[in-house]
Amino acid sequence: MSEEKAGGSIRVFTLIWLGQFVSLIGSGLTGFALAVWVYLATGSVTKLSLIMLSTAVPGIVMSPIAGVLVDRWDRRKAMILSDSGAAFCTLAIALLLYSGQLQIWHIYVLISISSAFSSFQWPAYSAATTLLVPKKHLGRAAGMVQTAEAASIIISPAAAGFLLITIEVWGVIFIDFATFLFALFTLSLVRVPRPRSTAPSTEKESFLNQVAFGWKYIIARHGLFALLIYFAASNFVFSFMNVLFTPLVLSFSSAAVLGTVLSVGGVGMLLGGITMSAWGGPKRRVNGILGFSVLSGIVLMFAGFRASALLIAAVFSIVFFTGPIINGCSQAIWQTKTAPDVQGRVFSVRRMIAISVTPISYLTAGPLADRVFEPLMAVDGQLAGSIGKIIGTGPGRGIALMFILIGVLMVLITVLSYLYPRLRLLEDELPDMVEDEGSSD
Numbered sequence: 001m002s003e004e005k006a007g008g009s010i011r012v013f014t015l016i017w018l019g020q021f022v023s024l025i026g027s028g029l030t031g032f033a034l035a036v037w038v039y040l041a042t043g044s045v046t047k048l049s050l051i052m053l054s055t056a057v058p059g060i061v062m063s064p065i066a067g068v069l070v071d072r073w074d075r076r077k078a079m080i081l082s083d084s085g086a087a088f089c090t091l092a093i094a095l096l097l098y099s100g101q102l103q104i105w106h107i108y109v110l111i112s113i114s115s116a117f118s119s120f121q122w123p124a125y126s127a128a129t130t131l132l133v134p135k136k137h138l139g140r141a142a143g144m145v146q147t148a149e150a151a152s153i154i155i156s157p158a159a160a161g162f163l164l165i166t167i168e169v170w171g172v173i174f175i176d177f178a179t180f181l182f183a184l185f186t187l188s189l190v191r192v193p194r195p196r197s198t199a200p201s202t203e204k205e206s207f208l209n210q211v212a213f214g215w216k217y218i219i220a221r222h223g224l225f226a227l228l229i230y231f232a233a234s235n236f237v238f239s240f241m242n243v244l245f246t247p248l249v250l251s252f253s254s255a256a257v258l259g260t261v262l263s264v265g266g267v268g269m270l271l272g273g274i275t276m277s278a279w280g281g282p283k284r285r286v287n288g289i290l291g292f293s294v295l296s297g298i299v300l301m302f303a304g305f306r307a308s309a310l311l312i313a314a315v316f317s318i319v320f321f322t323g324p325i326i327n328g329c330s331q332a333i334w335q336t337k338t339a340p341d342v343q344g345r346v347f348s349v350r351r352m353i354a355i356s357v358t359p360i361s362y363l364t365a366g367p368l369a370d371r372v373f374e375p376l377m378a379v380d381g382q383l384a385g386s387i388g389k390i391i392g393t394g395p396g397r398g399i400a401l402m403f404i405l406i407g408v409l410m411v412l413i414t415v416l417s418y419l420y421p422r423l424r425l426l427e428d429e430l431p432d433m434v435e436d437e438g439s440s441d
Contacts, residue, residue, distance in 0.1 A: 009133070010132065010133060010134075012191070015189060016079075016187065017148060018186060019182060019184075019185070020125065020145075020148065021148035021152070022179045023179045023182065024148055025151070025152045026090075026177070027176060029159060029173070029175055029176050030176040031156070032160040033160050033163075034093075035051070036255050038104065039246060039247065044370075046366030048243065049362045049366040050108065051107060051108065051111060052358075052362045053359050054107070054111040054112045054115065056359050056362065057115070058112045059118060059119045059351075059355070062116045062119035063349065063351050064345075064348055064349055064352060065119075066344075067211075067214055067344045067346070068213075070124045070127060070345075071127075071343075071345050074194070075127055075128040076124075076128065076187055076190060078121075078124035079121060081117065082117050082118055082119075083180050084184065085117025085118075086121075087180035087181065087184070092110050093110050094170050094173040094174040123343065123351065124344065126335065126347050127340065127344050129145075130434060131194075131340055132193075138331070139329070140276070142328035142335075143273050143277030145273075145331075146273040146323065146324030147270060148273070149273070149324075150267075150268075150273045150320065150324060151270055151273075152266075153262060153263070157260075160172055161259035163175070164255075196341060210345065211345075214347075222426075223337075223425070223426025223429055224334070224426065226417070226423035227330065228350055228354060231354045232353055232354050232355075232356065234413060235354055235355055235357060236358065237409045238406070239362060240361050240365045240406055243361065246258060248303075248312070248399045248400065248403065251307070252309075253309050262316075264313040264314075264317055265313065265320045266320065267317060268316065268317030269321060269324060271321055272325055275324070275325065276324045276325050280332075281325065281332060284427060285329035285332055285333050286426060288325055289329045293410065295318075297411035297414065298411060299315055299319055300319055300403060300410065301404045301407035303316070303400070304391055305400070305404075307400070333426070333427065334346075335434065338433055339433045340434065372398070373401055374398035377393055377394075378394065378398075381393065381398075383401075
């Protein structure tokens with residue numbers, strides 16, 4: 001690939017990235033507004049976790065099918081389909097809210113449909129990035145994606161907290177719909193090249209066999225399979241944190257403080273994304289994944305020791321800082337070690353397995369908090385005289401104990417994973433599948 005052509009491809013990637021960045025901000029507005037609306041309306045962690053379940057399960061079910069179609073279709077068109085479907089669901093929620101007819105079950109149904117459409121987004125976006133960005137810059141591209149997510153975490157909660165007062169929840173969600181339109185506009189301006197074929201022709205192969213291809217590709221490469229299982233285990237543990245973070249902060253503070261804490265944590269993620277964009281990650285990316293995961297787990301334990309917004313903000317700024325580096329290193333490994341023409345199928349299966357355990361976390365986090373840990377850490381709870389003397393008792397302290405345990409489990413999982421040589425040495429044992437100069441024509 002010539003320097004001029006490479007520069008043009010990077011500009012195309014940057015334009016796509018810009019559209020997705022704006023859309024991420026909109027989705028963050030909706031996520032924050034709906035989480036606060038549901039929790040304050042019901043007071044139930046379980047009902048809040050069911051929204052997250054509705055987000056996860058359809059995407060898991062649809063992922064293998066989406067992967068096959070992404071490899072068959074133009075990847076730009078797959079992203080357009082994904083954004084269009086999600087935009088429709090967002091508009092429906094806004095209109096139901098505006099008319100005063102929104103019920104909790106409406107949210108579950110519409111978010112589930114949106115999740116099914118979104119299952120096309122990630123593999124198409126990731127596979128398109130491999131085609132547009134030279135191999136040596138894939139780590140930086142992953143950092144840019146993480147930076148966009150971080151910026152949305154900073155901007156969205158703070159903006160949503162203000163907008164909830166001025167234009168109410170329906171107005172906030174309608175802004176999200178407008179950001180989808182912007183993302184669709186940017187996609188209409190670009191073209192994504194098709195990859196060279198490296199896999200056998202699938203014309204005579206059944207659709208079911210094509211769905212299974214991604215799984216067979218991964219398990220044939222033990223290092224990638226080990227990396228996938230590690231992320232599945234990590235996601236299982238950290239998904240508890242996703243459910244419990246909002247009730248932890250709201251147990252001793254307000255929605256405004258929650259938004260501020262999220263924004264401060266987002267600053268950490270933004271700095272991590274910028275760092276990854278400029279640095280590209282360590283030479284041995286597996287070490288970057290495992291090393292920063294241990295740091296994240298150790299720091300997370302401190303979130304449970306005091307009911308302090310300042311402490312929790314500091315903890316999450318560090319935890320969020322590690323996220324872009326961990327995810328960026330992982331993404332660069334997968335993009336480099338997977339042939340571009342099969343990345344839709346492989347990445348979809350990868351995503352399906354990596355997040356397939358999160359519904360278990362979403363289903364169990366609420367009941368564990370409401371029925372087990374919160375009663376244990378009540379003023380007269382069974383652990384009040386022991387652990388309660390260290391981290392305190394009362395509302396939210398059971399959730400705080402869960403945060404400490406999440407950190408411990410994260411460190412333990414990472415240390416055990418490092419001891420497995422196929423994971424530790426995967427960059428040495430598996431060949432690169434992407435040309436040094438970048439993508440094919």
